[in-house]
Amino acid sequence: MQAGTRKENGRVRSERLIQLKAVGKDYRQPNGQSIKIIENIDLDLFTGEIVALLGPSGSGKSTLMRMIAGLIPVSSGQVLYRNRPLVGLNPGVAIVFQNAALYPWLTVLENVELGLKAKGELPDARRQKALRMIDVIGLDGFENAYPKELSGGMRQRVGFARALSVEPELLCMDEPFSALDVLTAENLRFELLDLWLERRIPTQAILIVTHGIEEAVTLADRIMVLGRNPGRIRADLKVTLPHYRDRKSPEFQALVDQVYKILTQPDLIPEPLSLSPATPEQAEPTVSKKYQSLPGVRIGSIAGLLELLEDRSGEDLYRLAGELSLEVDEILPIVEAAKLLDFVRLTEGDISLTTTGQQFVVSGTDDRKALVRQQLLNHIRTVQQIYQLLRAKQNGRIPEELVLDILEHHFSPQEAQAQLKTVMDWGRYAELYGYDQPAGEIFLEVAEPEPVEEVAL
Structure with missing residues (x-):
């Protein structure tokens, strides 16, 4: 040779x-x-x-x-x-x-x-x-x-x-x-x-x-x-x-x-890349901060995943996907959404409920909405921005075009539309804001949720 x-x-x-x-x-x-x-x-x-x-x-x-x-x-x-x-x-x-x-x-x-x-x-x-x-x-x-x-x-x-x-x-x-x-x-x-x-x-x-x-x-x-x-x-x-x-x-x-x-760790940059387990001496992965890309899944899908995990501790994600007959592109968006809302944690390919996720599972409909509302305001930047804009307006209403303009600085027009749809679906489920379709406006749904840390617009 x-x-x-x-x-x-x-x-x-x-x-x-x-x-x-x-x-x-x-x-x-x-x-x-x-x-x-x-x-x-x-x-x-x-x-x-x-x-x-x-x-x-x-x-x-x-x-x-x-x-x-x-x-x-x-x-x-x-x-x-x-x-x-x-x-x-x-x-x-x-x-x-x-x-x-x-x-x-x-x-x-x-x-x-x-x-x-x-x-x-x-x-x-x-x-x-x-x-x-x-x-x-x-x-x-x-x-x-x-x-x-x-x-x-x-x-x-x-x-x-x-x-x-x-x-x-x-x-x-x-x-x-x-x-x-x-x-x-x-x-x-x-x-x-x-x-x-x-x-x-x-x-x-x-x-x-x-x-x-x-x-x-x-x-x-x-x-x-x-x-x-x-x-x-x-x-x-x-x-x-x-x-x-x-x-x-x-x-x-x-x-x-x-x-x-x-x-299942999209924000981590693994270094070095290997199929063998990392040694204790290797440095921890670094986190790449970026504008969030929200997976296009409904809260109902997230709820279904959380309920499935209620009596399971450290479920292997690969085996869970096989049990549900789901491909990676089908289960990962749901897992990613649940992780963004801090309802699940991922450890070495295993998925389990966080304390908040456990609380969601045992709660009734109204308490679930309140939990989602608080998690959205604590963890999802686009929701934080929309909420701040609505509070800043005397009538509590903003045109959806304003949000699209913000999103198009980070996504293509098509993806910005998809991101807006997701953030509207999540916010409406949580009764955080609503949408006036004839006017093309987003309006404030609740008066005063828990305080949220301000973010740059």
Whole structure:
């Protein structure tokens, strides 16, 4: 074996295929303000490995993948493909999307040929390549079928065949199994792994965007965990377990728990990043202060989580998610909201009720509202700002546009709208303020809650 190479899972990892240097992405708003989506990303992708991008919604996973593919330009930094700056579309990349995105008026064969046709392949050559990949992906006999005649899993196979037929060096997959039922997704996931391990597909590396922690640990040789607001790499975790991996093994469970620990502490910057337990001598993580991004969940969902935890102490979050059949993107927003309101605490991947959370569970409706009201005023900056603005007005009313203007200094217009909706839902539940829809105004609901520490507007 040549110097500088090493073997992992039966493949030689030796060449840097993609390199990202201090890559950032921001979007300029109509008011001239720039909103950062991704910031200062350094990332290397090598041949012979599967890399999973994992992170909460809004962390820029799909944006990062699209910049690697050249579908959207970077705002800062540089993307290199085989040590050369990428200009335009990346010729070595093909993408499989969440939705197969097939043309309904074309047959399976014609859909698979599209990428080859775009590359200028001659009809006979592209037909042979398309037929070969249709056979490899398990669609032999369906060449002349139309998408409407296929199941969801078969349509996604067509998407895989179309991407692989152009023989990409890097196969990018943007949540390719999330739209499928559990059994179909599991079968397709392992069939793809079979093709990869048996080297029956031409691709040299795979990059998969996923919100499933188990999926990432099952497939990947490396897991990149992203944070959000703006998107940044929080951890680069190497997975050394050999394929095929036993999900019930202690080693597998430990990896899943470690990823959960990182994802459930969004305000912490873990240093150093490792899959091994930290030694006592290591410094405590530092806290990155930033404007809060509120998860879009209802108080009722938070209440349901708290009630579930009533008789449990130190419940493992990964096992709780499995018990509820929830993916990470489904349970983490609820957990994050409960943590923001100081109803739960997270310790090494375990979740338990705080004293306030325990008080909430045993309280009646009115007392629950009072508790939420006090927690909002104590912990949620946007609520504090709205409340201060309302108190400062003689009539106790402010236009919602004023709050949106404040939020748009920290979020994109779309996200600012989502943040306003969440903060209104929470505040109205707590009977802290109300909303006059015809006038587009927020109005003070209660006269004098407990005093709240003032914050800068």
